[in-house]
Amino acid sequence: MHGMIRLSFTLDEGLAGRLEDLRQHRGYRNRSEFLxxxxxxxxxxHSWQTSSNTVVGTVTLVYDHHTPGLTERLVQIQHDHHGKILASTHVHLDHDTCVEVIIVKGTASDLAALANSLQRERGVLHASMCTSTTGGELR
Ligand code: NI
Structure with a gap:
């Protein structure tokens, strides 16, 4: 656990005002915690822009499981990248549509490549990556 230090810096009024509006909109009572x-x-x-950093994220896929071969291809891709996949969950959203959320950990460039290889499969209606962190750079 590190100690706290106090920083002082200057903002122009417009930027300070927009930040203050956002702080209130998000419901932060503490300005320091908001910042x-x-x-x-x-x-x-920034850690996601440095391709060699180890990062954590989730890939969400929405797809039509009736697309010939799609389920098998998505499983094969995940097996090919098993070292980067921590967990996944699958929900049968309706008669045709599946939602899969895959929790991933690895270098930013590897995870982006994995997400792309899943997204470009025919029958995947939507794919999105949520970018988060191992937490290491925040302590
Ligand atoms: Ni399903």
């Missing part, structure tokens, strides 16, 4: 969360998000975004 800490904003800075953490900035650091996590």
């Amino acid at each position: 800490r969360d904003a800075l953490r998000d900035f650091l996590v975004k």
Whole structure:
């Protein structure tokens, strides 16, 4: 556990006002906690831009399981990348549609490539990546 330090910096009035509006809109009562969360998000975004960093994320896939061969191809891709997949869950959303959420950990570039290889399969209606962190750079 690290100690806290106090920083002082200057913002122009427009930017300060927009940040204050957002702090209130998000329901933060503590300005420092609001700024800490904003800075953490900035650091996590940066970690995803450095391809060799180990990061954590989720890939959400929505697909039509009637598409010939799709289920098998999605399983095969995940087996090919088993070292990057921590867990996955599958929900039968309706008669035709499946939702799968895959929790992934690895380098930013490997995870982006994995998400792309899942997304480009025919029958995948939507794929999105949620980018998060192992937490290491935030302590
Ligand atoms: Ni299903």
